[in-house]
Amino acid sequence: MTLFNARVTVTLKNGVLDPQGKAIEGSLSALGFAGVEQVRQGKVFAVTLNADSKKSAIQSLNSMCEKLLANTVIEDYAVEIVA
Amino acid sequence: MKTTVIIFPGSNRDRDMIAAITKISGHVPKTVWHTETELSSTDLVIIPGGFSYGDYLRSGAIAARSPIMDALSNAATQGIPIIGVCNGFQILTEAGLLPGALMRNAGLTFVCREVKLEITNANTQFSSRYGQGEIIRCPVAHHDGNYFADEAVLKKLEDNSQVVFRYAEGTNPNGSINDIAGIINEQGNVLGMMPHPENLIEDAHTGDDGRRLFESALGLVA
Structure with missing residues (x-):
């Protein structure tokens, strides 16, 4: 077993309205940040887990996303091993 | 008539629901804690409002993975009415x-x-005491009530008349797609709705427009 540090990013799917992202976008413009095209808000999970291999760690994380971390009706997810 | 109310940590409209069911049916519902794994014989199961698990992760996400949910899922398959x-x-x-x-x-x-809610399908076991197209009053109290479904799912819902309640014109409080306030599953025995009919059942609530939902579901004569 090896200890892996993973980062799971969950974001709203394209086409799903993100009013929080919109509000942040408006606030950035108000602060004078020019050129901001779009802001989409999401969630990041730092998961530390034991697994036999990097491959099985990723499999397990994908399954966590499907079952709990993301609501795949409205959200996409990305899994990445950081260490 | 045996009714069951499931309670999760953070449920807070359970007492309102129990009071409403008791007043309308004359029977006190059984309460089941989320860690239980069985729903003994029941004619109607209700999941009340509140903020289960503090809305952590997503509203309802953690509660939906509670031990009691397998039993609820089985009840749904068996055709037991669930609200x-x-x-x-x-x-x-x-x-x-x-x-x-x-x-x-x-x-x-x-x-x-x-x-204001429009009854868009009065031909369900939860809405049969209302008239098709009738407009009723109903309170709402929520932060995450913006219903969303992709185009394919939405088309299916509309084609099958699974939208039971719609926010009447100009009263959509949350941006729900197609003004959807409440839907049933394909089988017709599971109803979900954002508004609170249990909070409008008697004069003390200033009206009783919500009462007929329970009378419909409980099979009571109005």
Whole structure:
């Protein structure tokens, strides 16, 4: 077993309205940040887990996303091993 | 008539629901804690409103993975009527017992007010005491009531008349797609709705427009 540090990013799917992202976008413009095209808000999970291999760690994380971390009706997810 | 109310940590409309069912049916519902794994013989299961698990992760997400949910899922398959109100609706969608998802209100604020609902399908076991197209009053109180489903799911819901309640014109409080306030599953025995019919059942509530929903579901003569 090896200890892996993973980062799971969950974001709203394209086409799903993100009013929080919109509000942040408006606030950035108000602060004078020019050129901001779009802001989409999401969630990041730092998961530390034991697994036999990097491959099985990723499999397990994908399954966590499907079952709990993301609501795949409205959200996409990305899994990445950081260490 | 045996009714069951499931309670999760953070449920807070359970007492309102129990009071409403008791007043309308004359029977006190049984309460079941989320860690239980069985729903003994029951004719109607209700998931009340509230903020189960503090809305952590997503509203209803953690509750939808509670030990009691396997039993609820079995009850749904067996055709036992199930009603989820507010957080109950969120839990039912998170559990996959109803399609779609409930997102943060489009206006980003918590809304607590009265809306008007149109009965868009009076031909269900939950709405049979209403008239088709009837407009009723109903309170809402939520932060995540913005119903969303993709085009294919939405088309199916509309084609099958699974939208039971719609916010009447100009009263959509949360940006829900197609003004959807409440839906049933394909089988017709699972209802989810954001508004709170249990809070409008008697004169003390200033009206009883919500009462007929329970009379319909309980099979009572109005």
